[in-house]
Amino acid sequence: MKRIDKPISEEEEIARTRMPEEGEMFAVVSEMLGEGRMRVECDDGKVRIGRLIGKMRKRIWVRIGDLVLVKPWVVEGDKKCDIIWKYTPTQANYLKKKGYLKNLEI
Numbered sequence: 001m002k003r004i005d006k007p008i009s010e011e012e013e014i015a016r017t018r019m020p021e022e023g024e025m026f027a028v029v030s031e032m033l034g035e036g037r038m039r040v041e042c043d044d045g046k047v048r049i050g051r052l053i054g055k056m057r058k059r060i061w062v063r064i065g066d067l068v069l070v071k072p073w074v075v076e077g078d079k080k081c082d083i084i085w086k087y088t089p090t091q092a093n094y095l096k097k098k099g100y101l102k103n104l105e106i
Contacts, residue, residue, distance in 0.1 A: 017091045019100075020069055024084070026095070027070045028104050030064055037061065040070060040081065043103050048072065050083040058085050067092040067106055 020026065027040040027050065036052040050070055057082065062068065062083065069085035072078075087095070095101050 017094060018069065018085050021086070023071070024069055024071050026066050026101060026104060027083075028106060029064050029066045029068060032064060040068065040105065042070060042072075043101075044083070045103065046078055048079055048081045049079070050081050056083065056086070060066050062086055065106070067095070067101070067104070090104070 012034065025043040027042040028047070029038050029050075030041050030047070031039040033039060036057055038050050038052075039047060040045055040050040048070070050068070052060075056062075067087040068083050069087070070081040071084055072081045092101075092106055096106060
């Protein structure tokens with residue numbers, strides 16, 4: 001039996017927007033490095049190498065310019081991070097309009 005997903009309205013998508021928790025921050029993908037790794041410009045002004053976590057690897061496609069949510073590593077936190085969420089363009093515009101992305105260029 002096939003599962004048929006209903007299209008999500010723009011209001012529902014905005015309501016589902018995930019906000020950063022403690023230790024997480026917004027970032028924009030600036031360069032693809034291969035093997036699930038990419039260079040990201042974080043909200044705190046640092047450039048880190050981000051790694052897609054396992055459950056996102058083949059399910060979510062991330063491109064240059066996408067807004068993502070990252071969690072810096074405990075060790076080498078200034079240089080490396082895990083990419084834990086990708087925002088849709090609608091969600092990114094909503095966050096920008098509400099003033100959450102002051103330090104980032106989308």
